[in-house]
Amino acid sequence: MAATAVLQPYNEAQYDHRAFDSLMDVDESAYYFDSLTGYEHLRSGLRDIFMRHGVSDELAVALLHRHFEMSTNEKLVELGPVSSPWPIAAHEDSVLGGHILPHTWRVFENELHPLEFRFIPQQEFQDARKVQFSQAFFEDFRQYVKANGLENVVGITQLDHGRDADESDVQLMEVTHGRNSIMVPAVPSSDVSGPAFQTIWSFVEKQSSKLDADGIQTRHGLCYKASSTDAANDGIQTRHGLCYKATSTDASNDGIQTRHGLCYKASSTDAANDGIQTRHGLCYKADSTDATTDGIQTRHGLCYKANSNDGIQTNHGLCYKATSTNTTNDGIQTRHGLCYKANSNPTTA
Template identity: 40%
Template sequence: MAAAAVQTYTPASYDHRAVDAMTDVDVAAQRLQELNGLDHMKSCIRDVFMKHGVDKVFGVGLLHRHYDVAPNEKIIELGPVSSPWVVGDDEVITGGAVLPHTWRVFDGELKPTEFKFVPQRELSNVDRPVFPAAFVKELIGVLQETGLDEVLGVSLYEPGDPDNETMEVTYGRSSIVIPSTGLIGSKVIGPQGFDAFQAAWTFSKKEGEDVVAHHGICAAMGVDDGVTARHGICAAKAESGVEARHGICAAKAADDGVTARHGICAAKMNEGVKALHGICAAKASEGVNSRHGICAAKSSEDGLKAQHGICAARASDDGLKAHHGICAAKANTDGVTSRHGICAARASEDGINTRHGICAAKSADEGITARHGICAAKASDGIKSYHGICAAKSIEDGVKTRHGICAARTAEDGIRAKHGICAAKVADEGMTARHGICAARLANGDGIKV
């Protein structure tokens, strides 16, 4: 009598959500411990594999993520390196095929999570795994019953070699299999002082070796002073605590402590650098407030207020008010009024007239004429402001404002403002401002050239 055919199971299609839902390896390892995962692997999970005779076909792996993967990407292994590839739903791609080698339970089905590239010339020799339907049904039930369906997945069987153990280390968005550096008890010793975690197991019929840990050791969290390396981050060294998260690489942390968060790399912190929300503050002596995309280089005891996309260089005791995307350089006792996208530098008792997007810095009894988007700072013996040019001051030495250039002052030493360059001062030591470069000072001996 012929043996009955074994019903097989076909895993579901790739689902990005199944990968996106996974946690970091240290979190997954902690959850495995909390759920007594190793004990379950030695008992009920092992029993399912042995009962259906798939212990030399499949193993189990710790479900964890190495880095963020986009919906149109798949993690694909090529040699010792796994990385995200942008590929479609078809397994056939240029030069070969991408075949799944790791699966997890998601929405009650087995779904692939990682793949391997197989060259075209080797496809005919590939033994594609067969999933007995009864095995899959029983395994899903056990994993769900123990709560391990979000912690453990199924992987293709790879026999371990005690003399040639390997481990997986993530650099950027690539995971590389390298030789393991050994074990101390149950603790894996990772490279460069990183702790590591066992992440793959197979089942054995040998007495005393019910579960064998091999390969798949993932180095992700480190030394006693607290390096956390997650999502493809490489923390080179931590002496007194580097926190490197979300794509940040902090090279060194001195005893004063560097905090590098949200894409910010703070090189050194002496008296307290606050670098938040994409802001890199180089040094803080008396407290830098850098918020909302503003980089404040230094804040003295009078306090720097930088808000709403405004970078205020200095705030004295008379108080700097910078509102609505306006940067007011200094505010005296008479107060700065800055409204409607206009920056008024000073307001005296004679009153500022700021209208129609024009900024009038001072209005005296000689009268300001501010028209057609032109800002005239002062009119005494005649300001000439033409063609959208702002002439700051016009006295007997004469202001030349041409071609959209604002010349702040022109005295006997002569300002040259050409080619869209604004030269703040040019004295007899000779300033050269060329090719869109503004040179602040060129002394006669120190030879500054910009």
């Protein structure tokens, strides 16, 4: 990171339950983000702001969303791999045995409000990584998201907060059980039912190794909504985030099949006709085992440029909505725009 001059600090607002309560579910937020051409904003304006202010080593862009409701006297606090609601007043940051520090924020009513926190034991608090925003960075970010209608879907998060250096390369995914979000080791996206959504992007310098085309990196990667297996009402199912006709198992009507959530010609079992295969839910050239022909590789269900020049990487796993057989579970599922109670326990097999 380039050396920075002494900047006027920005003092963030205190926690406001309304800022959390007004968040959308992850699928709604992801679709709205796409409708606003969100990725183009990541490639240009947002990336420019983070790089210009020298915060890309510490901060990233987050897709604002929530997995469950919380009461007005609760805050979402991370302790180890688990984030859950703790009964803490809005103005308090001290709890028995330690303190809480924010790690994710959003622009709300023209101020920067914390949304999610992490617990720091008392003996570690003095040396804990604390985020200090500059007034200039906050103003640039606030003005950009307001001007482009992004304030309800794009926030700021601290990179690798609370993680040891030797854990930074561990692939993770987020599983929601009731009102607990748990980070667990990732599995390939082909092993998890439900649509996938990118949730965090960071920015890196261009022309480094294993980069995709636009200076954007995905962190803690994808968010999954649990999907249903029957789709008998309308003949449509979602698998790994894509829609297809459930009644067409051989694609004889149109010659199209889906594998790992992607479409391909059913008559081409070895991709010989067009050189395309799917692996872990992503498309790549079948004759390119090391991505030397087109620069594309897949890792843990994510796609990135193997040796390209414009600053985008993907890593750090998956996030999905667990389902269970208990219909009283408060996990939420969507089916073609309708919300209903999930049947759930994590389905990763």
